Amino acid sequence: MRGTFPLGTVAGVRVLAHWSALGLAALIVALLGGAVLPRALPGAGPGAYWTVALAAGILFMAALLVHELAHAVVARRCGLKVGSITLWGLGGFTELEEQAETPRVELAVAAAGPLTSLGVAAVGFLVYLVLPRPALPASAVAWLAGMNLLLGVFNLLPGAPLDGGRVLHALLWWRFRDVRRADRGAEQAGRALGMALIAIGVFGTLALGWFGGLWLLVLGWFIIGAARQELTVKVARSGLRDLSVRDVMTPDPERAAAWVTVEEFADQVALNSRQTDFPVVSFAGTPIGVVSLAALASVPPERRGATRVDSLDITRRPMRVVAPDDDATSLIERPALRQLIVVVEEGRLVGMVTGADLERILRQAFLRADRPGP
Structure with a gap:
């Protein structure tokens, strides 16, 4: 968060x-x-x-x-x-x-x-x-x-994402020996609980003038959204179970050498690339930050020939480092907005996971998870 x-x-x-x-x-x-x-x-x-x-x-x-x-x-x-x-x-x-x-x-x-x-x-x-x-x-x-x-x-209370929802999930899992059925049962219970809280909140606010009804409205809305998100993550995790980061990443992405000037990098790479973000690497090939097209464009034209890439604020954009053999489910365990995921092997950049990569594997994960199991 x-x-x-x-x-x-x-x-x-x-x-x-x-x-x-x-x-x-x-x-x-x-x-x-x-x-x-x-x-x-x-x-x-x-x-x-x-x-x-x-x-x-x-x-x-x-x-x-x-x-x-x-x-x-x-x-x-x-x-x-x-x-x-x-x-x-x-x-x-x-x-x-x-x-x-x-x-x-x-x-x-x-x-x-x-x-x-x-x-x-x-x-x-x-x-x-x-x-x-x-x-x-x-x-x-x-x-x-x-x-x-x-x-x-x-x-x-029995509804995801509350603790009672996870208790319900465990009991459904034990009863039916089907974790996917338990996932959907806990999500449905959470959605029903959230709608009930919203209904109580609306009635309390409008009919009784109860200020606490607004709190129930917010809480019910949060529970519905969180229950849906929890089910999404569980289904995606199931579909990604046998994949590694190597299967997901964009290999050998275009990168920015820390020591080149903005003008040189723009002419040779950025203006011909489909990427909007570029890992910045040191002499050893280790990623040390991220530079975006917006950051490059913010440098005045007359200064681009004398401004090195590593003189920009390349640490402002969050960067997460993973290994190519990590489980692909790790990519959705702690998702972060605006976070670039770079893949490093033996200290060198070998790939990165873009937003398009994540969207693709999540859609594929739902296809895999919906197939009949053995």
Whole structure:
């Protein structure tokens, strides 16, 4: 996901935060400090409200992280590779670099997060019982326990991409011994869940004047889109299972030598090429960046003869490096907009994967996946 920044490493897993996570945290603090706590205990004073609200907001974001860490820890214990955890405006997600090979593993990984949230809620309610009341800390703990209970229950709703959708997928996979049937069943359940949330949101907003209905509208729309995208990735992954990057890449692409001038490269290569992006290579043939036609054209004509390619900002465009013998499914595991994929073997550029290459293999993957299996 673009727009993220690192928070560190927890239990060996890289943790990132999207900018929208800051908005979520600010919304929680504002809700607690401006409404929930003043109603629960009037007359405590603004300083006390906002101090407790800030602490509760931090604890809530920590609870979201614990939820995702549960997924990551169980996945690693089951032998799956975990990429990272990202917190964002609608909660968080754990990036798994491998898919579960059995329904039992998928069920364990999927259920770990909601069960952890329910456990956190139970601990919160126990803490609430022993705290003195009425008091702001007790009110904040009760709110946190209730939100974790809601988080655990909501995530168990049976529809992709929620954890409950993955639980449903594992159960369908186990019942029918057909992962493709499970894929479509989880996607259909996710679409139905999203439409139900949208209907409730519309009714709540228009008929009851409930502001929370807008949140359900956004959430339902997101679930429908994410369920469709998840099915697309799964079907594509199935169709690409026996291919390598070498089968997909454009071999020996036109490249820009770092030391040539913009004018020389334009006359000899760029003006006669069908490419819009060119890997920039060093003397050793190793890719060190990307230069686009737009970047070349931005150099004033009178300066092109004296401007070397490597003096341009060739690192602005994201570049991902893969090996030719990597599994082709790796190309769709972590897709990134505007990211050029270059293929390197023994330190030298041997190919690149363009947007047209990705579109072609995805269409071919759907053709392969739709064929009857043995």
